[in-house]
Amino acid sequence: MSIRHPLPGSERPVEQGTQVVGQCDPAERIEVFVMLRRQRQAQFDALMQRIEAGDPGVKPLSREALAQEYGAAPEDIAKVRAFAAAHGLTIAREDPAARSVLLSGTIAQFQNAFEVKLEHYQHHTAGQAGQFRGRTGAISVPDDLHGVIEAVLGLDNRPQARPHFRIRPPFEAARAHQVSFTPPQLASLYQFPQGDGDGQCVGIIELGGGYNAADLKSYFASLGVSAPSVKSIGVDQGGNRPNGDPNGPDGEVTLDIEIVGAIVPRATIAVYFTQNSDAGFLDAVSRAVHDTTNKPSVISISWGAPESVWTSQSMQAFNSVLQSAAALGVTICAASGDSGSSDGSGGGDQVDFPASSPYVLACGGTSLSASGPSAGSSPGPSITREVVWNDGEQGGASGGGVSTAFAVPVWQKGLSARSTDGGSTALSGRGVPDVAGDASPLTGYSVLIDGTQTVIGGTSAVAPLWAALIARINAAQGQPAGFVNAKLYKAPDVCNDITQGNNGSFAASVGWDACTGLGSPNGQKVAAAL
Template identity: 85%
Template structure:
């Protein structure tokens, strides 16, 4: 008799607004990702403590060393092979470094293997998807070995954090827009084109047109960067022709990075929008031994409450691997202010709320000539969007945020009870947004989606100048004083800007030269 164990953190509830519309076809083929425990976890935790403390003597691990010392153990992978064979599943791929084994089989086989019931759901905004409720079960010999099983359900997990400026806004202050090189100059980025570096960009849908990129960079007078598209789990570069859809996100990310570091290679990892797809694309970028990105930009996310704890923990563990490899990850903090669009109370956005990413919030920027005249928290009101930020309920206060407080809009200041979001900020209001070219149309875009690639480009310039990766930058940025332009005006709903760190703009917007000196 095989004892089955519920997989901790795997519980799924029916999403609000979703209804079951029927059974899944038992013969349908799907792929599921099994994430395994890390070898030498205690030793790895000790290494992470030193990285989190900003210990300058810690050198980044090579991708080979990480795989060998802290990947999945061969005997753990063998156990998954045995389990798969017993249930008629096949092993489609395995990656010991990423601690992942991808299994392929029919819905009927997976339902029996993990004791789940998969059904078809309809949701007013997410459309149709495959879902489940309750827990996932694993047998005795995988108990404690498997950390997450992702992909049984494929509900859309995240949303892009960009906002296209509305074509007509009555009685608003004058609208301005900036090209990415103008912003790099206003924020005093150090010189350089990022040569010798690679920037990874994560996309959960959409695509880019090479003709857009050619025209855009040529109009800016910038040499065209080398852009490679990497398909993950049936994902690929598939432009839809709708600039308001994911194409807007993809093109925006590439154009901002490419305009500021045209000498860097850009690898765009395309996948499906599900928790399994999202995790797998970031994993592919972090462990990519071909393109070897030193910086990864993520402009997608969702409120912490919509993630299962198994997917959030597996994702966070992957982000720790990135920190150990010296890969900097910049993530957008969200565009819906302190509620993160959750519809219920204050929430922060994940993956921005992971302590292993540089969470990027938003500002509204005014400039005259080559200098910034005024910069406040981005908050364009209910319909217009605002900088995501607040306090995590999933992650504790990291070492480098000890002693900080979040100021509420009412003026009260409370010590952080969890990881504070964001860490830094940059121009994000569509009213003072970025001039880009999407699906043949010149448009102005804002959102914290623009801030993640902006910071990614800054760190790429710093890496290229230094000839080595800055790696995990949070501890260093919080330690150094005055590397960011402190934003002290505005709010994002529940939280207000304040002197020093705040839950709207973090430490502030970049002074590129000072950031470079601190890193």
Template identity: 50%
Template structure:
């Protein structure tokens, strides 16, 4: 049985939005897009339906030792775009006066180019330039609809609207300037390796053969920061391969308070808690198009072959069109079948996810049932031992872990016995509960890092995703095999074996911690050695 949103059991209806409309920032000054401006679109197609392929859940229910993941070449034949679907789209595009770009059947993605006026007519939108806080971006006004020829084969069309769709889920701890020693200025904070020790990450096995993928939607890192940071920790500087996607690249802004903070935090947390692992950073623009392109590039990367991917970016599920959600989730299903684990930050704004409508919201893509959603705690330790660990909630000023119940994805089969509550919203929809796991995220007990030459302390669930990714890379190295999709066995067998530290105190607003799984800390924070033993059992 597939744990998909209702719309992803088949192609979206013709009236469904074909292109995402972002919601980050209010529109300012407007101007029409020139009719001759050439726009590049990404067309996401449905998986072929003429082959026998196990579902992600069927694979995810198997023990790690009995799993057999597909190669990327095999997946092209099983779940790639059907040649007839590619032909249908290219035939339509040619007849509409568009140019067909690169075709990636394995990723089910196709690039199209065309003048703005032609695309606006075909998809029924008005294209305008708007001045937003993030800069001047192209906005698609109106509900974009799929031309009749695309209704069957196409899941989503991305690229008409360029508004940012995601935000980095991190929080910086305010410190005096200059902060002096971080240990004195932020006495409850940690260097990431200390957290790995507290969370009992398994020792011994070399992770040199592991690659962790990092999805980044802006900013960049400075090699000088990495040399200084890892040198101070007496750890090897990780090999970071920059993978430009859809025009993105490693472009540091010079400000730790911007996306540089996210990028460098990801690298320094993953690199210091899985020392020796290779890191591949996929840089793409912060649009739905760029985000999907980066995720797909990482999952299907034949060169770097990351076995674990960390995503610290996201936005309220309610802001994402269903077609776009479907395209992302189908990519995550590819990851599950390939043996790639995807860890995603659950959000930093409590059960509202930063929305002001008075309702509970969860963050996407953490809401996908095919990713490991990572929530946040406040961890106090002394002498390497846990003194207390509760749900992170410093609202209204300092943020709080995301978590709750999806309004899009129904309750997965593997989560039915976990005690997931109905949504706190009217209607009480019974959907996918998140997070799945948690880890230290409170800025006051946060992570000491070096960004753009500045010593800083960051928190947020942004740090928890690479923290868990590093743990899973260490487990994979010790077991000598990829772990893949963990959610089904986490809920059905692993959780009962003490693989996490249960968090029973605190709340994220609408949802409270409890014994066992809950919608603000999941199953809890890592118990690394126990996790490895359970995975090996």
């Protein structure tokens, strides 16, 4: 009998609001995503320290070099193959560069292989009801894989994340003073450098829904912008599947594509569709980061969930993929959430992950007023007022706060978060967000979804807005900006400092704050700093 070890961080507690409603069919086939340790971890850590410090002497690794030097060791993959064979599992896919092996087998085989019990649960969380396959307790691995396997994801397929967009309520549109902006108008207000993103690829991660080519065609035509090349890439049975409901994931998918495409029409947009589970989410980001065909230089993520709903194994595995992105010179922009300082967690203050990873540019939200919204007038429109996005209890607010999962990054050392009661506390963990942009649905983005002209806000819109800015900068420079955080914090005046408003527990202040970070972009200054 071989010795078994619990996989650190894989423990699943019995969640409130869930109950077992039945057993899983032991003959049902599923796929499980296994992530392995990195070769030469100490050397990689030393490289990351230099990247995090903004060392100008560090050049991004090629995807080939990352795979060879810091991918999974061949002997580690061989051990997983032997383990799979011993339990009747088959290898559906292996990717040494991404340090991942996708295993396929029956529920009975996986229960035996990892010593878990899989059951059907009913959940009622965050206003959603549904069923998922779940487990409680820890996953166990045999002695020879102890320390080799970092995460086993997909045994459990509960919905992991939610999209961070908000549609303007219909009654709000009747208010005379409400305005909306097209993405090119916002690019102009935020003084983005000229450019069309030619030669760049922007990756977009989606956990459901889809887009209609007819919507995109007519939207870009209405803006007088040439339609970008949009590629749909299916990950783990995911695919472009619009369901005709603009209030669902279709709204997210279409919003992301229309913002990026309107600002960088000559860039290729690669949309990675997957299922909404921690395994699907992680695999889609990993596939985008390691994609040797499309090679995105920027990736936009508008989905996330409070840190507390992630297992530590999935958060650490995900963070490790985001580290790889930084080493490759891929910038990742992530929405910080739309539920203020609580992140909709229902208990106390929380930040949203993956925005709280120190390897992403976390994007918060503002509410924007501008003079003369006609982008064609000369001189062009200008920002008259910009405050923290907070539309009240029902309306949504910029996600932001202090991480309990990640330490203070070197580029945030010495910063403090100002609370709404006037006090100020030195950061005890990674501060969120880093930057911001227009996110209130009341001053939102005019888009076309499922044939309907709609105004949408949310930090979901800010991630693709910043991604499009970085793509313009990359195209102009002829090289990727890469991991931008250290450079932005060294030049904080590249952002429009937001000093009014709050997101619940945290208040805006001069300099960085836990509502809007360094502020909204002055695109030309950002370009100069990068």
